[in-house]
Amino acid sequence: MSIASQPRRRLSPQESRAAAIAAARELLREDGVAAITLKAVAARIGRTHANVLHHFGSVAELHRSLADEIAHQVAASITDTISRMRRGEVGMRDVIEGMFDAFDQQRVGELMAWVMLTRQHEALEPVADAIANVVRDISSPEDKRPLDQATLGLVLLAIGDSLVGAEVARACSLPRSAARDIAAQQVIAVLAGKKVVG
Numbered sequence: 001m002s003i004a005s006q007p008r009r010r011l012s013p014q015e016s017r018a019a020a021i022a023a024a025r026e027l028l029r030e031d032g033v034a035a036i037t038l039k040a041v042a043a044r045i046g047r048t049h050a051n052v053l054h055h056f057g058s059v060a061e062l063h064r065s066l067a068d069e070i071a072h073q074v075a076a077s078i079t080d081t082i083s084r085m086r087r088g089e090v091g092m093r094d095v096i097e098g099m100f101d102a103f104d105q106q107r108v109g110e111l112m113a114w115v116m117l118t119r120q121h122e123a124l125e126p127v128a129d130a131i132a133n134v135v136r137d138i139s140s141p142e143d144k145r146p147l148d149q150a151t152l153g154l155v156l157l158a159i160g161d162s163l164v165g166a167e168v169a170r171a172c173s174l175p176r177s178a179a180r181d182i183a184a185q186q187v188i189a190v191l192a193g194k195k196v197v198g
Contacts, residue, residue, distance in 0.1 A: 017055050017065065019045045024066045028107050033114040038062065060120045067111060068126035074102040075130035082134075096184050099158045109163030131155055150190045157183045 023044035027035045038059050042052045056062045081098040084090045103109060108127075115123040135151050160168075161179040169178050 033110050064123035067123045070106045071127040071130035075134050077102050100180050103158040103162040109159045145191045150187045153186050
C-alpha cells in the first residue's frame with residue numbers, strides 16, 4: 001500500500017520525518033536514488049514540498065537520514081546473523097549471504113555511489129558508524145582473528161555487488177553468485193590467518 005493512500009492527518013515532527021524517510025526508501029527501491037527528491041517524497045506522502053523541506057532542510061539531509069536508517073537496519077541484521085552463528089544456528093556462509101542480501105535489497109551500493117558522486121560525504125558517516133559498530137559487536141578480547149580485515153573485504157565486495165554485481169558477473173561469464181563465493185573464500189582465508197593475495 002502506498003504511503004500517500006493513507007488518510008491525511010496532522011503528524012508530529014517525528015512522524016513526518018519517519019513518513020518521508022519511508023517514502024524515500026520506496027522511491028529508492030522502485031526508481032533508484034535519483035528519484036529521491038523533496039518534491040517526489042512530498043507527493044508520495046501527501047504533503048507539500050515546503051513541509052518536507054521544513055523537516056530536513058535540504059535533499060542532502062534527507063539522503064543522510066535515509067542512509068542512517070538503512071545503515072543501522074543493515075548493521076542490526078548482520079549483527080543478529082553473527083550472533084546466530086556464534087550459537088551454532090547458522091554458518092559463515094549464512095553471514096555472507098545475509099550481508100549481500102541486505103546490501104542488494106536496500107540498494108546500498110547505489111545510495112553510497114550517489115552520495116559520493118554528489119559529494120555529500122557527511123551522508124556516509126552513518127554507514128561508517130554502522131560498520132564500526134558491526135566490527136565492535138562481533139569482536140571479543142579473546143578472539144585474535146582479524147575480524148576488521150574480514151569485515152572490510154566483505155563490506156567492499158557486498159557494496160560493489162549491490163551496485164554492479166549482475167552486470168560484471170555476466171561480463172565475466174560467471175554466475176550471479178560468484179562474488180558471494182569469492183567473499184566466502186576470502187573471509188575464511190583471512191580469519192584463518194592466510195594471505196589472500198601474494
